[in-house]
Amino acid sequence: MKVLTGNDLKTGDVIWWTGSDWSRHVDDAGDVGDEGEEILAREEAARRVNVPYIIEASREDDGSVRPAHIKDRVRALGPTVRPDLTLKPKDPEALDWII
Numbered sequence: 001m002k003v004l005t006g007n008d009l010k011t012g013d014v015i016w017w018t019g020s021d022w023s024r025h026v027d028d029a030g031d032v033g034d035e036g037e038e039i040l041a042r043e044e045a046a047r048r049v050n051v052p053y054i055i056e057a058s059r060e061d062d063g064s065v066r067p068a069h070i071k072d073r074v075r076a077l078g079p080t081v082r083p084d085l086t087l088k089p090k091d092p093e094a095l096d097w098i099i
Helices: 033-045 069-076
Strands: 002-008 013-018 050-059 065-067
Touching: 002 033, 002 065, 013 069, 033 050, 065 069
Parallel strands: none
Antiparallel strands: 002 013, 002 050, 050 065
């Protein structure tokens, strides 16, 4: 699957295209398929996202979305040096998800 990601222009947060809007949670990301470039151009022109790009990802059996590249897995979770500040602060296995 292909998903679209970037940073929110107002907050700087990592965001993921859901199919109709943006979300801070990678599990909300939808497959953009062959329409990725068109969505990317439209959203960047509307100034809702900074430096959007398309990445490869997979949907796991539990429904979660896992970016293919470690860089985007780190972006999806949040800071690795402060697990208490990640998007899953109370999950003891959260950092295992990155590798």
